[in-house]
Amino acid sequence: MTSVALLGLGRMGAAMARHVAAAGHDLVVWNRTPREFEGAEVAASVEDAVVGAEVVVLMLFGPDSVREVLPEVVAHAPAGALVVDATTIGPQAAREFARTAREGGLRYVDAPVAGSVGPATDGTLGVLVGGAQEDYDEALPLLHLWGDPARVRRVGEVGAGSALKLVVNQGIGVLAAGLGEALALAGQLGLDRTAVLDLLGGTAYGWTLGQKRAMVEAGDYADTQFSLELLAKDLALAVDSAGDAELAVTRAALADAQAALDAGHAGEDYAAVVGHLADEGRADSY
Numbered sequence: 001m002t003s004v005a006l007l008g009l010g011r012m013g014a015a016m017a018r019h020v021a022a023a024g025h026d027l028v029v030w031n032r033t034p035r036e037f038e039g040a041e042v043a044a045s046v047e048d049a050v051v052g053a054e055v056v057v058l059m060l061f062g063p064d065s066v067r068e069v070l071p072e073v074v075a076h077a078p079a080g081a082l083v084v085d086a087t088t089i090g091p092q093a094a095r096e097f098a099r100t101a102r103e104g105g106l107r108y109v110d111a112p113v114a115g116s117v118g119p120a121t122d123g124t125l126g127v128l129v130g131g132a133q134e135d136y137d138e139a140l141p142l143l144h145l146w147g148d149p150a151r152v153r154r155v156g157e158v159g160a161g162s163a164l165k166l167v168v169n170q171g172i173g174v175l176a177a178g179l180g181e182a183l184a185l186a187g188q189l190g191l192d193r194t195a196v197l198d199l200l201g202g203t204a205y206g207w208t209l210g211q212k213r214a215m216v217e218a219g220d221y222a223d224t225q226f227s228l229e230l231l232a233k234d235l236a237l238a239v240d241s242a243g244d245a246e247l248a249v250t251r252a253a254l255a256d257a258q259a260a261l262d263a264g265h266a267g268e269d270y271a272a273v274v275g276h277l278a279d280e281g282r283a284d285s286y
């Protein structure tokens with residue numbers, strides 16, 4: 001049994017915390033906006049959550065939120081505690097946070113997840129870990145609670161998991177924008193939307209449609225799994241991490257996501273970008 005603090009009870013963090021509680025670990029949870037949670041102690045502050053923790057799991061929005069919370073963790077967690085950062089933050093931030101943790105006497109691995117609320121609930125996420133082998137080994141029993149053991153892997157030193165995660169989400173964002181434009185084109189050509197969706201299901205867009213076709217057909221993106229804000233955050237992280245690579249397509253997908261946010265789709269699932277492009281024409285911001 002391990003003393004675990006899990007910080008961040010959003011869609012993913014709450015699902016992960018339920019696995020930790022069910023496995024019988026000594027779990028304390030915290031969320032910035034006070035939230036009820038069955039099966040674990042709910043702490044009123046980061047300090048209260050981490051003060052007795054052997055492992056501190058972070059599942060926050062992105063690098064800015066981790067940058068806000070981590071100093072409190074460093075100040076109050078016991079020396080030697082292991083920080084498992086499951087937030088999608090990008091490799092530069094992961095290395096920065098590892099330094100912050102190390103300087104405060106803690107250990108750190110980045111462990112972003114692949115898969116959405118369904119796999120988080122089922123405990124079948126992919127987990128991409130960057131960090132020291134011994135820290136990975138120590139984190140593994142916990143990672144197996146929310147991850148499919150066949151898809152939990154150490155991919156390198158700190159930052160490696162976060163780098164791979166950005167590449168994965170670049171594809172998700174580009175596919176969504178491409179699908180939206182394909183539907184916009186089909187609309188301009190007077191094609192039947194259902195027939196087009198049937199055919200596109202057998203193309204590269206089939207992955208996106210497999211998950212989001214019902215939302216796109218209904219034009220209703222309120223059942224958020226992976227929010228449009230998170231997708232925009234990840235595309236911006238990809239662009240910011242790209243060094244000399246121009247990533248023109250990724251920048252365009254980011255502009256599309258931003259345009260959909262500006263058009264009022266904030267809070268909705270990222271599939272809203274497909275509908276926004278399909279129904280309201282191509283974003284004019286790039």
Ligand SMILES: NC(=O)c1ccc[n+]([C@@H]2O[C@H](COP(=O)([O-])OP(=O)(O)OC[C@H]3O[C@@H](n4cnc5c(N)ncnc54)[C@H](OP(=O)(O)O)[C@@H]3O)[C@@H](O)[C@H]2O)c1
Nearest residue numbers: 008009010011012032033060061065087088115116225226
């Ligand atoms: N949803 C997915 O399908 C999915 C899949 C893979 C990876 N991810 C990644 O997993 C992470 C969590 O995703 P999610 O879907 O659970 O997001 P979410 O539902 O939007 O939850 C975000 C969490 O971060 C907290 N937070 C935001 N800003 C904060 C700050 N400045 N200080 C402290 N806490 C802050 C929120 O607290 P409040 O309640 O107070 O706002 C909330 O607990 C993200 O990095 C995301 O990119 C998500």
